[in-house]
Amino acid sequence: MEDSFVAMDLLFSQDAALREQYVGGQAKVRMGRLMEDFDSLAGTAAYRHVLPDGATPADAASHGLYIVTAAVDRMDMLRPLTNASGEVPDLRLSGHVSYATESSLEVFVRLSTIPTATEPAATILLGRFAMACRASTGGKQKIAQLEVVGPEEEELFEMGKEMREGKKARSQLSLDKQPPNPKEAKMMHDLFVGRAEIFRRNAPTPKEVVWMSDTAVNAALLMHPQERNGLWWLPYAFG
Secondary structure: OHHHOEEEEEOOOOOHHHHHHHEOHHHOEOHHHHHHHHHHHHHHHHHHHHOOOOOOHHHHHHHOEEEEEEEEEEEEEOOOOOOOOOOOOOEEEEEEEEEEOOOEEEEEEEEEEOOOOOOOOOEEEEEEEEEEEEEOOOOEOOOOOOOOOHHHHHHHHHHHHHHHHHHHHHHHOOOOOOOOOHHHHHHHHHHHHHOHHHOOOOOOOOOOOOOHHHHOOOOOOOOOOOOOOHHHHHHHHHO
């Protein structure tokens, strides 16, 4: 698992030009830019797992494979990006493959402060990216099994396994495949009976109620696979 580990340091305190790229007005970090970096970092970690030792992502074509981002499964923000003083500290993005199947991988990513002589590293964000390995000729590409060493790696591996199996189970319970079960039907009935005044014909919408349809956001983006990839649209999805 440790063989796929990659890290990237953002030393804002030493590079004003770098800070300008990532930090906007009022010390607001551009999260979309960080999401791009996370996607790139997850891809690099995945390539380190599937390619031979010494190979780089640029060599993937010669090995007849490529990595795609299948999903951003989870992002947990554990604390603000800024310090107590309101300043943006130097940041470290890191990640490694934490679970692998026949042709897919889960990459565990972390955003943290960089440790100093007086302060240890503080975790800011944890996330999981689902990556898929594809053959250049089309279809799935078989990859190496993930070697797990020690209790910490075993725990991460089991978490990845549970998440994957949970996604499969939830997909089978989708309304596209299954009707509402008794529990779900009762929940909808209780909601209807409990707020009957909302569902009357031409009834005004109470101030404390927001319809799901009113929260929908969509956009149309012109994609050019020869020039763009997931790094380009990820900030839009996050926003």
